[in-house]
Amino acid sequence: MAIDIKKFVIRFIEEARDHVARLNEGLAAMEAGVADKERINAVLRSAHTIKGSSRMLKLQPITETAHRLEDVLDALRGGQIQFNAALAQTLYRGVDAIAGLVDRLAETHDGTALPVSDAVLCAALAAAATGTTGVTGATGAAEPAAGEATELEPVSASPMTNAVAPKLKAPDTVRVRLTKLDQIVKLMGEVVSSHARMRQRLLDIRALEKELAGVAAMEPYRAQLHEFALRLKDDVQAQESLMDELHDKTLVMRMLPLAMIFDSAGRLIRDLAESVGKRAECVVIGAEIELDRQMIDRLADPLIHLLRNAVDHGLESPVARQAAGKPVSGQIRLSAHQDGGWVVIEVADDGGGIPLAQVREKAARKGFITAEKAATLSEQETIDLIFLPGFSTNTIITDLSGRGVGMDVVKQCIVDELRGSVSVTTRPGLGTRFALRLPLSLAVMRVLVVQVAGLPFAFTAQYVAELLRVPRSDLMRVAERDAVIVRNEFVPVVSLAELLHVPNPGDREGTVAGKRGQSLLLLVLRVRGEKIALVIDDLVDERDMVIKPLPEHMRQHAMLSGMVVTGKSELVSVLHPPALLELARTARRQSVQGEASRHASQAKRIYNVLVVDDSLNTREIEKDVLEAWGYHVTLAEDGLDGLKQALAGDFDAILTDVEMPAMDGFTLTARLREEERYRHRPIVIVTSREKEEDKRRGIEVGADAYIVKGNFEQSRLVDTLKALLG
Numbered sequence: 001m002a003i004d005i006k007k008f009v010i011r012f013i014e015e016a017r018d019h020v021a022r023l024n025e026g027l028a029a030m031e032a033g034v035a036d037k038e039r040i041n042a043v044l045r046s047a048h049t050i051k052g053s054s055r056m057l058k059l060q061p062i063t064e065t066a067h068r069l070e071d072v073l074d075a076l077r078g079g080q081i082q083f084n085a086a087l088a089q090t091l092y093r094g095v096d097a098i099a100g101l102v103d104r105l106a107e108t109h110d111g112t113a114l115p116v117s118d119a120v121l122c123a124a125l126a127a128a129a130t131g132t133t134g135v136t137g138a139t140g141a142a143e144p145a146a147g148e149a150t151e152l153e154p155v156s157a158s159p160m161t162n163a164v165a166p167k168l169k170a171p172d173t174v175r176v177r178l179t180k181l182d183q184i185v186k187l188m189g190e191v192v193s194s195h196a197r198m199r200q201r202l203l204d205i206r207a208l209e210k211e212l213a214g215v216a217a218m219e220p221y222r223a224q225l226h227e228f229a230l231r232l233k234d235d236v237q238a239q240e241s242l243m244d245e246l247h248d249k250t251l252v253m254r255m256l257p258l259a260m261i262f263d264s265a266g267r268l269i270r271d272l273a274e275s276v277g278k279r280a281e282c283v284v285i286g287a288e289i290e291l292d293r294q295m296i297d298r299l300a301d302p303l304i305h306l307l308r309n310a311v312d313h314g315l316e317s318p319v320a321r322q323a324a325g326k327p328v329s330g331q332i333r334l335s336a337h338q339d340g341g342w343v344v345i346e347v348a349d350d351g352g353g354i355p356l357a358q359v360r361e362k363a364a365r366k367g368f369i370t371a372e373k374a375a376t377l378s379e380q381e382t383i384d385l386i387f388l389p390g391f392s393t394n395t396i397i398t399d400l401s402g403r404g405v406g407m408d409v410v411k412q413c414i415v416d417e418l419r420g421s422v423s424v425t426t427r428p429g430l431g432t433r434f435a436l437r438l439p440l441s442l443a444v445m446r447v448l449v450v451q452v453a454g455l456p457f458a459f460t461a462q463y464v465a466e467l468l469r470v471p472r473s474d475l476m477r478v479a480e481r482d483a484v485i486v487r488n489e490f491v492p493v494v495s496l497a498e499l500l501h502v503p504n505p506g507d508r509e510g511t512v513a514g515k516r517g518q519s520l521l522l523l524v525l526r527v528r529g530e531k532i533a534l535v536i537d538d539l540v541d542e543r544d545m546v547i548k549p550l551p552e553h554m555r556q557h558a559m560l561s562g563m564v565v566t567g568k569s570e571l572v573s574v575l576h577p578p579a580l581l582e583l584a585r586t587a588r589r590q591s592v593q594g595e596a597s598r599h600a601s602q603a604k605r606i607y608n609v610l611v612v613d614d615s616l617n618t619r620e621i622e623k624d625v626l627e628a629w630g631y632h633v634t635l636a637e638d639g640l641d642g643l644k645q646a647l648a649g650d651f652d653a654i655l656t657d658v659e660m661p662a663m664d665g666f667t668l669t670a671r672l673r674e675e676e677r678y679r680h681r682p683i684v685i686v687t688s689r690e691k692e693e694d695k696r697r698g699i700e701v702g703a704d705a706y707i708v709k710g711n712f713e714q715s716r717l718v719d720t721l722k723a724l725l726g
Helices: 005-031 037-056 060-078 085-108 119-130 159-163 178-211 216-253 265-275 293-314 318-323 356-365 371-376 379-387 407-417 577-600 616-628 639-648 665-673 692-701 714-725
Strands: 255-257 280-285 290-292 330-339 342-349 421-427 431-439 444-452 455-460 464-471 476-478 481-485 490-495 519-527 530-536 538-546 560-565 571-575 608-612 632-636 653-656 683-687 705-708
Touching (some): 005 037, 005 085, 037 060, 085 119, 178 216, 216 255, 255 293, 265 280, 265 293, 265 330, 293 330, 293 342, 293 407, 356 371, 356 379, 379 407, 379 421, 407 421, 407 431, 444 530, 490 616, 519 538, 530 577, 571 577, 608 616, 616 632, 616 714, 632 639, 639 653, 639 665, 653 665, 653 714, 665 683, 665 692, 683 714, 692 705, 705 714
Parallel strands (some): 280 330, 455 571, 490 530, 608 653, 653 683, 683 705
Antiparallel strands (some): 255 290, 330 342, 421 431, 444 538, 464 519, 481 490, 560 571
């Protein structure tokens, strides 16, 4: 893969200037008589680094000059030549030439715009390295003949010398210690907090104006107070503009490209594959995407674990790949792209996929879950098992894996430390994809502060899908929980107060539907494609805030990811949506299991049902409803996936949505009716389309029932299936 010079040239310029400074310092020390071996070694390493880095970037003039300089220093270190004034002059000319070329590169950032190397200078350096001209090993400088100039004298007529003569100017970049940069970022955070207090003061003055409106004694002062409030408002707005600019530019200083950790992936994968008798190549995409330096530093370990996992667990052996009709060499794809306020990093392989049956069996054998529980796990619940500490599907422990300390490290780092999320998708025989969703920075984030039962709680905006108010009549009771339909998908509705067990004296009802009032304010959160709507009382604030780390004794609390300070100097807990979703899922699972146990004894036979819907929430809700009545449910994420699973398996009934990517529900239904196996088996369309022409088309393509999501009732779905299955 060709190296993108423009991508790395800025970094090279900074490093080259550092090495040029070391070269000058080393030469000055040698002139002062400190020409010991270690000093020469240090100077030689700088010349060698410049040569190697410039060669990778195809900066030929710099490479050639540094190479000649390195030859002289190597001869000096080996004792073939001795340091003297004439040699020092030649070495300084070489260093100056490199400095001039680096300055020219800094102006253009284009290696092709560099002038050719100075042939006279390079010849002088080559001669100095051999000690054949102008410089000797024993006697020092040779005396020139009358009227003859030595090659070590500056050649003023050389166009290269004039072109790259060193300039007495400061460099356009400086290196700053990361600790100092962190201090600036923290100070910027305090400025943000201070601005929040100013905004609060403005609100206080506005409130005071309203209170004094009817006070006759304050009438003479109302105009002055109003004028002061207007001036303060202008000042706050001006400061907010400056603060936003300061915020953006400060964070940019700490941003680094993912190339810092992506660039070594290719060799790492090749070496790992070779160590286990496999062949693999790495495709890297999106290495130019930038993240906060803090994120970059912490990402190395999780990515190494994922890459090792892809090589050891994901890719098959060359023999197995050949037998499956795959290329002998496997492919691992490391990619990154920006998605709003998130960066998504994906590690995907084209191996055999996660052996879900083996995962369930190993989890039961190791005692993580019971055998009965393992048999009822869904695909996603099975995949989640690989993140348990100590879990591994390897039968033996090797240097590469088998100790069960990899995937739990990934989850802990990404979810707990970096406030991101991890999702996994796998296809048998086709491979596995791990997707890491990370915020761009941990320093300052957009935060929503909400109020529940009189208490404030905060959420980072990356997890917030929308805030909406819905009539209470839109709520429906599905699988022992409340839900609402938002744009063609079921979204579970949970009271945040009930979820957190926050006491609310004004409400003693057990469900959201039992609360008083005509409408509900819902905060819809999205985590890994799954949504949940939290009932809140009010939205208090929304703005950029500094998220402060939790105290040491609270850092193991999965529900909290930090604290923010409001304009009233209140500390507010920042809730972690993945943990909230898991808490709601656990409560729902317990309820569904209780419901399933009540109906299991009534079932004469366990039917296999395929649910096809592109909405994860809708799939899960329909699955919960059906499993509560004793059905065994398989999920498909779109029409094409549904067709593949239907043809590969044997299902007694199929539920499908209409609007889906790849293949819609009408096409899926028509395609299944062409198969002898599914010609007479029940197919139920569950969709938000309620027009008569849509219903007619559903009947025309062969659907047995048509249920509109807006009128969805779990009893209707179950009764429909019971009637169709006899």
